[in-house]
Amino acid sequence: MTAIHLQLTEAVGNAFAALSLSADFGLVSRSSRDGSAPFQCNGCMAAAKLAKSNPRELAARIADELKDHPLIASLEIAGPGFLNITPAPDLLATQANALAADARTGASRVGDPKKIVIDFGGPNVAKPMHVGHLRSSVIGDALQRLLRFVGHDVVSDIHLGDWGLQMGQLITELQIEQPDLIYFDADFGGPWPDNAPVDIDDLSRMYPAASMACKSDPDRMDIARKATAELQAGRAGYRALLDHFIAVSIAALKIDFGNLGVHFDLWKGEAAVDPLIKLMVEKFKQDGFTEMSQGALIIRVAEEGDKKELPPLILISGAGAALYATTDLATIQDRVQNIDPDIILYVVDLGQASHFEQVFRAAAKTGLFAQEGLEHIKFGTVNGKDGKRFRTRSGGVMRLSDLLGQANEAAMARLSAAGLASGMDAEEKSEIARMIGLAAIKFADLRNVRTTNYVFDIERFTEFEGKTGPYLLYAAVRMKSMLRKAEAAGIIASKIIPEAGAEKTLVLMLDNFDHALKGATTKRHPHILCEHLYELAQTFSKFYASCPVLSAESTQLQASRLNLVQTSLRQLETGLELLGIETPERM
């Protein structure tokens, strides 16, 4: 099926073409004004400018072309040359029933599916998850769901941070705490113990300690650097320790991400591509892409015509270690070999824009991957209420589980205060509170344009009024409740006949789903879908308030409205699912 605005675009485009003008001028969109016709076309002004003619005259000629068009009930010319278009009444009805009959409620699939790797989450081993990871996870998860839904072949990868200096820091921290462990015996060759010498609590305590110690003590930092280089050179005891660290971290992360409802196809990390690095670097050397500079092996990525001076990418540090950019390049190679994607998306904060610029250019220069296929899906920094960048303070670590717990509590309190979940047993109530809390957090995050900075404010996360996740859930739950009652009353949904204003508006809103999905997926901007779902819920609430369903005056009207409710619910639930938000049966 094709959305009404696209059908109209074709019709108006043909009218332009009939006058030997580009059909592109025929673009029809939702009207920007209330009270006038629901659709408008602004192409006459642009076309007239190009043809050096009068826009109103052109508009009149277009209107003449479309005079008896079956899709168009009326067409008015306004202002300098706007076309205000009212679609034929039966078009609205036809569309309503097509949406109702479509399992995807109007959502189309892309014509050219791509294989897309999406790299997000990116938590570090031992380093606790903070709000930045939450943002990457929530946005990345929404994008993977969206891109899959419109037909792309998507592979998601958590891309664990498990290979850098932090590992050397951790290893040396453990050595200071427990110097007698067998892992530190350079002469011992294995086999290594099966059980990890540390648990997740040890790791989350040790990392900040090690990090601080290295910051204040250059000697301590040198030891950590050396350990990092040794680890990467293949020291068996260190590698065995690293494997323990990774396993312990992944076990904990799986619980965290499970609670968030975020899924990854791959749980690979930087360490996984270590075996590729040596050969890759060798090849880069042979092909003449590298050079030595100040003791480090680099790839120059600056290009002529650059406005900014882009520093070279450092492949191997002076201490002989692979760095962030090195593993990123090796990861691209790994993905090409194992997945062969068309596109790789990196959902990472915008502070790393120049890092990705370097990596993308190096990848293109060395022939690893075409630059057009590499996209940095950047998002704003997470700020505190003071507007400054949110940083984990030395003691106060922001744990994901704490955040979810707070949202959960707020949801529970709100349920009780509103008397909404009365009559439910404790188990159901807490399950509902969990869904509401998660919806609050995810929607609060996703509804912002991802590139702007984001104020982390727990109050705002758990606000349940207005443009929020819980409002959307509430709308969905009211629909579900109505459907249950209709079923009990034996009312069967049937042909939709949009009559009342609220009904027509609702149909038009439902018909806009596909447009929102296209915007959200092609721009990688989930907030466009958020906006649509909020408008849908709002439009439905107006319909709900003004159009009784179960007590409508005729069976025909009951059946028509019930069908509208069913279709609205299906679209709302589909959309929420694409955002990673679950809908309860009642609340």
Added chain:
RNA sequence: GGUCCCAUAGCUCAGCUGGAUAGAGCGUCUGCCUUCUAAGCAGAAUGCCGCAGGUUCGAGUCCUGCUGGGAUCACCA
């Protein structure tokens, strides 16, 4: 200092290829629960779209300069 991003209602934010009277939510004010869940609905007030120029029939949107805030500028990730 160089480069990039941001600046819209008291607060948090939308604003799609440049289009008509710049929109939501929160907060404030007024109504609406014996009727499908009031976390809702109906209505009201609220703006030198940071400042100054430019491009044009038309600029919140594009260009230049300025102010203010943020990010980043080779061996952390």
